Amino acid sequence: MPRNSEASQKKIMEVAVKIFARKGFDGARVDEIAREAKVNKALIYYYFKSKSLILEEIFRIFNDESSKLIISFFQDQAELEDSEWLITFFDAFMTFLEERKDILKIMITESLKSNENEPPIFGFMNLIFQQDIEKYIQSMKKRGFHMSDDKEQMMVTEFFTDIIPILTYVVFKDKWSRLFGVDKERLKSMFFEAYSSTHLAYHLGQKPK
Amino acid sequence: MPRNSEASQKKIMEVAVKIFARKGFDGARVDEIAREAKVNKALIYYYFKSKSLILEEIFRIFNDESSKLIISFFQDQAELEDSEWLITFFDAFMTFLEERKDILKIMITESLKSNENEPPIFGFMNLIFQQDIEKYIQSMKKRGFHMSDDKEQMMVTEFFTDIIPILTYVVFKDKWSRLFGVDKERLKSMFFEAYSSTHLAYHLGQKPK
Amino acid sequence: MPRNSEASQKKIMEVAVKIFARKGFDGARVDEIAREAKVNKALIYYYFKSKSLILEEIFRIFNDESSKLIISFFQDQAELEDSEWLITFFDAFMTFLEERKDILKIMITESLKSNENEPPIFGFMNLIFQQDIEKYIQSMKKRGFHMSDDKEQMMVTEFFTDIIPILTYVVFKDKWSRLFGVDKERLKSMFFEAYSSTHLAYHLGQKPK
Amino acid sequence: MPRNSEASQKKIMEVAVKIFARKGFDGARVDEIAREAKVNKALIYYYFKSKSLILEEIFRIFNDESSKLIISFFQDQAELEDSEWLITFFDAFMTFLEERKDILKIMITESLKSNENEPPIFGFMNLIFQQDIEKYIQSMKKRGFHMSDDKEQMMVTEFFTDIIPILTYVVFKDKWSRLFGVDKERLKSMFFEAYSSTHLAYHLGQKPK
DNA sequence: AATGAATGAGTGTTCATTCAT
């Protein structure tokens, strides 16, 4: 390993994520990535063919990791108690996303642009439901969760009232906390309260408090 | 080729909204706005001091119009029956947003960037709750909606499980419909079903079906 | 005509010709063209979409002008005496080329590259023989010049032993004169002697002296 | 992947010649040479101090080889019959150049640039006349060829109506054959016909047919 | 002898903005 190939490459991607999140992909400057990553700008092009391909690589890795997480929860942890499973899953998912909140920002921003590509956020959603949707629905029902039998309805409900609120919370919590002067822990528990009393309540079929 | 101030100015803003939505503010080019609006590029600078100020003007007008809509519903239409009021409000709000979906895209994108400004989406939310939050809560409760007495909690719930899903639906419905091959009317009713069975159910304190 | 569009455009092309000739198209720098033409670099791109298109425009104009010259000699000046016509033509052609020697340098250089385009020098040759080759041959023969009846042979002979020596003389005469310390007038008459005693002698069917 | 000095070095030069010819020296990329020669880019700099020095080495070797060829014909083969000598020389010279046509392309291209160096094509010409020009002229005359007694005139005639047509034929024959759909053998004989009936005719003092 | 990583100085091109009319 002459010099430190992997370290440089990793550093570039980390900084790129930060700056893409901060300024948007189009607002980000390759020069700035180089400066902040403390590497020569040409080195970025030594590892990545273009600015866009840095982004694609970021998404690719994110999708890989997401896949693994999802699979592990529907396969490996299948033996957990239902209530325990839910909490474990929610927590793990939340932690996973919070650690990648910059990527989520980029993902949302890029999803809103009007190009021909599939919005990356749809790709992410598809990952979550990647396995046989039938199987997914059955496995959730078996666990006692109320789910629509209509697959299309199920996806709409899960996307707009589950995934989206969670992602939105993750990408906006810092700003919310700062601008409204709310402690982060309290904000988190308020969000969980909101999520429980709407989306979770729906799944559990309980009257919300 | 418009030869009068207002027409040109309006055309510029309309086209700017479209292009900012399509490519993002940073991805948009003043040249392209000029070309598509069929005005000379320098004319844009005759009416707007800079590219950013076009955006600010867009947001300003949007906020003005939003304000008016909100106020009208809490003041002018106060005499409507409760159930009728809710539906009328939801429909009017939805129509209003759908007509401005491009602005919403821009608003979300710009809100995600990390600059010192207040994210425009928070500004939009504040507009909705602009009048005395107390008064708002009371007025909702009076109408029979379950609302948290905790003002902070109320805002969190309304933002992440009401406003956000609605905005997200509006900005993604075209892509969703196209990519998943779902008819727009059906998508709308599925979204309404999702919204009702989670957020509305919470307000109405009913068991969701 | 706000400011001086045409002047700038013309200046850019003139300087581009000079620099492309001096350094080759690939060795030339747009920056240098801008500097030497005393225009802003971006102005170059205001008039020409790319560096390559500057070159294409240069060739286009050169070809137009060549066409006109050729046509004028085969049509307008058809009434001249034969010997007079030849000398007039040769002189006019020579003057025309000497005034455009930089373009010829570029043309030769670009013709040698291996891309899919037709080498510009072939395009130039085709211009010369553009009118019905038959007609051309007949018109030359009528004037008493020996010409091959085989069209392909005729083109080969004219290209390699007429056009090419002339072009080569034009593009190398300055360097020759400087490096071998030969006066330009003398060089010219030596070249004419060489040309007469080989190519012209062939056409005239005379024993060279 | 060659593991020995000479093979790598030779491969680099061969590929460099090909690419310099294809794209011009300035249009050629060291990266591309490395890729096509299947050697590491840094290895090129291990053998050659710079891109320019690759070119200089190419020319140096070409000139050496040319020298040898010329000398052999004026010394070693001096005992051949005159007519035989001429044909043998022309054929050998032609073959030699055809095998090096890529170098000739580079030579012409580089000769056209305006730098202070002696154009390599003049260097090549000087090689041919390197020995005492007097001696050369006498030796040609002795063989019965008509030659100008004026040394300067002789060089002009030989350069522009002998060397240049031959070089030009060699560097353009492939393109000519392809673009005009002429068989290469036929093209060669047409060129020889053109050359004979102009330049050779001059030397032989015969009326061209 | 050979290589993957790294770099400084460019290089063509773009862009928001301004000028002159």
Place this chain on the structure above:
DNA sequence: AATGAATGAACACTCATTCAT
């Protein structure tokens, strides 16, 4: 009110060259 011309500062990307091993 409107426009074609002009500009300075970037910008993504490239390239010859060197380093460290």
